[in-house]
Amino acid sequence: xxxxxxxxxxxxxxxxxxxxxxxxxxxxxxxxxxxxxxxxxxxxxxxxxxxxxxxxxxxxxxxxxxxxxxxxxxxxxxxxxxxxxxxxxxxxxxxxxxxxxxxxxxxxxxxxxxxxxxxxxxxxxxxxxxxxxxxxxxxxxxxxxxxxxxxxxxxxxxxxxxxxxxxxxxxxxxxxxxxxxxxxxxxxxxxxxxxxxxxxxxxxxxxxxxxxxxxxxxxxxxxxxxxxxxxxxxxxxxxxxxxxxxxxxxxxxxxxxxxxxxxxxxxxxxxxxxxxxxxxxxxx
Amino acid sequence: xxxxxxxxxxxxxxxxxxxxxxxxxxxxxxxxxxxxxxxxxxxxxxxxxxxxxxxxxxxxxxxxxxxxxxxxxxxxxxxxxxxxxxxxxxxxxxxxxxxxxxxxxxxxxxxxxxxxxxxxxxxxxxxxxxxxxxxxxxxxxxxxxxxxxxxxxxxxxxxxxxxxxxxxxxxxxxxxxxxxxxxxxxxxxxxxxxxxxxxxxxxxxxxxxxxxxxxxxxxxxxxxxxxxxxxxxxxxxxxxxxxxxxxxxxxxxxxxxxxxxxxxxxxxxxxxxxxxxxxx
Numbered sequence: 001x002x003x004x005x006x007x008x009x010x011x012x013x014x015x016x017x018x019x020x021x022x023x024x025x026x027x028x029x030x031x032x033x034x035x036x037x038x039x040x041x042x043x044x045x046x047x048x049x050x051x052x053x054x055x056x057x058x059x060x061x062x063x064x065x066x067x068x069x070x071x072x073x074x075x076x077x078x079x080x081x082x083x084x085x086x087x088x089x090x091x092x093x094x095x096x097x098x099x100x101x102x103x104x105x106x107x108x109x110x111x112x113x114x115x116x117x118x119x120x121x122x123x124x125x126x127x128x129x130x131x132x133x134x135x136x137x138x139x140x141x142x143x144x145x146x147x148x149x150x151x152x153x154x155x156x157x158x159x160x161x162x163x164x165x166x167x168x169x170x171x172x173x174x175x176x177x178x179x180x181x182x183x184x185x186x187x188x189x190x191x192x193x194x195x196x197x198x199x200x201x202x203x204x205x206x207x208x209x210x211x212x213x214x215x216x217x218x219x220x221x222x223x224x225x226x227x228x229x230x231x232x233x234x235x236x237x238x239x240x241x242x243x244x245x246x247x248x249x250x251x252x253x254x255x256x257x258x259x260x261x262x263x264x265x266x267x268x269x270x271x272x273x274x275x276x277x278x279x280x281x282x283x284x
Numbered sequence: 285x286x287x288x289x290x291x292x293x294x295x296x297x298x299x300x301x302x303x304x305x306x307x308x309x310x311x312x313x314x315x316x317x318x319x320x321x322x323x324x325x326x327x328x329x330x331x332x333x334x335x336x337x338x339x340x341x342x343x344x345x346x347x348x349x350x351x352x353x354x355x356x357x358x359x360x361x362x363x364x365x366x367x368x369x370x371x372x373x374x375x376x377x378x379x380x381x382x383x384x385x386x387x388x389x390x391x392x393x394x395x396x397x398x399x400x401x402x403x404x405x406x407x408x409x410x411x412x413x414x415x416x417x418x419x420x421x422x423x424x425x426x427x428x429x430x431x432x433x434x435x436x437x438x439x440x441x442x443x444x445x446x447x448x449x450x451x452x453x454x455x456x457x458x459x460x461x462x463x464x465x466x467x468x469x470x471x472x473x474x475x476x477x478x479x480x481x482x483x484x485x486x487x488x489x490x491x492x493x494x495x496x497x498x499x500x501x502x503x504x505x506x507x508x509x510x511x512x513x514x515x516x517x518x519x520x521x522x523x524x525x526x527x528x529x530x531x532x533x534x535x536x537x538x539x540x541x542x543x544x545x546x547x548x549x550x551x552x553x554x555x556x557x558x559x560x561x562x563x564x
Contacts, residue, residue, distance in 0.1 A: 011300055121553035122544065159547060189289055190547050220296035223541045223551050225289050 001143060001180075004029035004037040004078070007228050009219030012046030015061045019044065019068055022082065026069075029078050035141065036079045040186055040217035041114075041150050042098060044069075044084035047186035047217070048224070053096050053128040059087050066101065066108075074106035079140065081147060083184040086113070093130040100147050100184050102138055110138035114149035115169045120160075122188060122224060125151075135172040146178035150185040153204055153214075159196065170204055178210060185216040189225040198231065205233040286446070286545055287322075287453060290438050293543035294326040297436050298411065305410040307401050309431065310334035310353060310361070312346030313477065314451055316415040317353055317468045319438050321454050323413055329358035335404060336363045337397045339370060341480045345471060352469050362404075366396045390481040394430025402433055411435035414540045419444040421539065421550055422501050423491060423525060424532025425479075432539050440542030441549040443498040448473065492521055500525050506548040511564055526564050534558045 006025030010018040022039055029037040041047055044065045045058065052058055062085050073080055079102055086099040098117070102110035113132035117125035137144045148169060154160075155168040173181060181204070187197065205212035214231035298304065306323045310316050316334075323332045334357075336350040347363070354361035370393060374384050377392075384392065405412045414434035418441050420426045439447060451473055455466035477487040477494070491497055500522045503509045514522045533556050542551045 009296075121548070122551075188544060191286060191545055192547070194285075218292075220293045220543075221300065222297070223293075223544050223549065225293050225543060225545065227285075227289065227292075 001036070001141060002032070002034040003182075003213055004032060004034035005213065005215045005230055006037055006039045006043070007215055007218055007230055008040065008043065009226070010040065010043045010046040010217060011219075012049055012221050013052055015045060015065045018046060019065045022069060022080070023072060026072060026078065026080055030076055034078050036081060036102075036145075038182055038184060038213060038215050039080070039082045040215050041083040041100075041184045042085060042186055043082060043184075043217070046221065048123075048221070049085065050124070053085060058085060058096075062086065066103070070103050070106050070108070073103045076105065079104040079109070081182060081184065083149065083186075086111075088130040090130055090133070094126075094128055096128050096130070097132075098125065098129045098149060100149055102147075110136070110147075112136060112138075112147045112149075114152060115167075115172075116151040116155060116165055118151045118154070120164075123151075135169060135176065137176050137178050143179040144177065146173045146176060146181045148173070148181060148183045150183065150187055153183050153201060156203070157196065157200060170207070174208055178208075180210055181205070181208060181212045183212065183214040185214060186226065187216045189227045194227070194229070201231050202233050286442070287450060289545055290322050290442075290543055291326045294322055294413070294436065294438055298327060301411070301435075303409070303411045303435075305331040305333065305408060307333045307335060307405045307408065307410045307412050309397055309401055309415060310336050310350040311415075311480070312336070312342075312349035312353075312472065314447055314468070314472050315417050315420075315439060315444075316350075317472050318447055318451050318454065319413055319415045320353060320357060320359060321458065321467050322438055324357040324359050330360070332357070332359040333404065333408065333410065334359050334361050335401060336361070337366050337400055338363070339366050339393050339480070341393075341482055341485070343478075343480065345475070346480060349469050349472050353467075353472070356465060356467055356469075364400050366393060366400070369396050386482070390479075391427045391430060393481050394427035394479075398427070398430045398433035405435075413438055414440070416440055416539075417442055417444050417447050418542075418546075418550070419491075419494060419497055419501060421536055421542070422505065422532075423497070423528040424535050425487065425491060426535065428535050428538060432535065434540045437540040437542045440540070441545045443501065444477070444494040445498045492525065496521075497525065501529070504529065505554075506546060508548075523564055530556070530560075530562060530564065 008021040022043060026037050044062055069082060081100055081102045083100050086097045088095055088097050097113040099111055099113045101108055115132040117129050117131050119126040137146045152169045155165045201212055201214055212233045216228050217226045218228050219226055306327055308316060308320050308323060310320060320334055334354045336347055338347050373392060378384055401412045412434035414432055414437045416426050416431060416437055417439050421440055426432050451468050455468050458467040478485050500514055500518045503514045504526055511526055536550050537558060542549050548554055
């Protein structure tokens with residue numbers, strides 16, 4: 001199966017601009033005949049939206065965006081796993097959920113809410129979101145696919161200091177016996193985190209014995225920075241032919257310093273456009 | 285990685301808030317030098333204005349270094365001395381009788397600079413980048429509405445010792461191969477850090493050496509080890525530092541957003557009460 005990953009830089013609140021970025025990536029994914037395109041967490045409204053989640057308008061704007069993306073997938077062979085904010089379906093609890101919906105041929109074929117809501121340091125998700133009450137898988141071309149959203153795979157982060165979650169969604173994934181695990185993320189940069197992230201996700205892929213594809217957004221919003229990356233963790237014993245087995249980290253790529261006259265003149269850094277709007281393909 | 289992270293933060297902050305140009309107070313010190321390099325590279329040198337604001341306590345080398353930096357980076361540069369404003373304000377505020385308290389004198393200088401930068405930012409429709417580092421913000425070695433003025437604190441999560449590392453990294457990577465001239469003049473890296481708010485002042489009159497200070501802060505802020513353990517490791521001086529961290533929460537609460545690059549940055553991710561009674 002060919003899976004494309006959109007490593008984009010969603011802007012908080014900019015539904016139209018974000019949909020445009022997702023569309024661009026989707027078109028590339030279709031050109032490359034991918035079966036599925038993956039976006040980062042909350043790609044439609046940007047992360048973190050903070051108290052914008054309390055604005056009643058947010059759900060309408062989100063719905064319009066999803067409708068537009070649904071139209072896009074009509075008649076196409078590529079499904080779209082998109083991260084967004086969603087009204088909670090439950091009578092009690094917080095009003096919203098942080099979800100991934102899979103859109104295929106103009107239909108919503110799968111919805112999974114985030115189970116673990118980080119509420120420490122810069123994160124405040126329990127303030128807004130209702131956690132998932134169950135975890136399901138989506139079957140695509142006979143392959144069982146599990147979807148995680150960011151924190152769902154961080155329960156064993158050594159930096160948490162202790163086990164802060166009662167249940168680890170990874171145990172659920174193990175019981176469901178999926179063929180593949182996807183993770184949509186919006187995971188802020190801090191020094192030393194890259195190595196920890198890679199180790200944590202490799203451990204999960206190894207423990208489950210399945211490939212894991214991880215996408216994190218790029219860019220920055222207010223005080224939070226995002227460095228990607230993409231992770232694709234295939235196992236040696238699987239017939240995995242992965243085109244991006246190495247981590248790609250895409251902070252702004254600073255242009256070469258240009259020198260003129262006696263004193264060096266710097267040119268403003270340009271983001272690597274190819275990486276910014278691109279999607280990457282993995283074969284499984 | 286840290287350098288590119290900070291570039292990303294500055295660039296996106298401006299892009300997403302719709303601003304193109306930045307104003308920076310260029311003191312001739314290492315913090316403003318590093319922020320100026322970051323801004324010049326993130327926004328383009330033509331979009332950065334460095335302002336030197338010397339006072340009677342500024343040493344001649346400070347102005348020279350600031351001017352030299354501006355030339356090297358190709359950023360715009362202005363000199364706005366605060367001497368006259370300072371003498372008027374300090375006299376007026378005591379009706380020409382006696383003197384302002386020492387602390388008020390020091391902060392007044394910093395606040396006049398804040399006023400100049402904010403006024404220029406209005407005038408040019410720019411954003412002010414504050415140049416404070418994490419060690420300063422932690423200990424409150426900074427002036428509210430003075431050097432803390434601004435829209436974004438690019439190195440507010442970078443300890444002073446790391447600012448030096450960053451400066452060395454910059455000079456290694458941004459060097460004119462023909463002339464050997466680096467982005468930051470060597471003297472900026474070697475001179476003793478000073479706020480230059482009174483004669484012959486250095487940061488170490490008020491703070492322990494930065495390698496020790498940053499060690500204490502790392503333990504207390506980031507690793508959240510008990511105070512007694514910090515004192516056991518760094519000596520009695522650390523209890524005064526921790527006291528400073530805690531009594532200066534009111535300043536940080538009003539400060540510019542800090543680009544987060546560490547596991548525990550000031551801002552969203554560290555919410556301590558201001559009006560607290562908490563034994564250290």
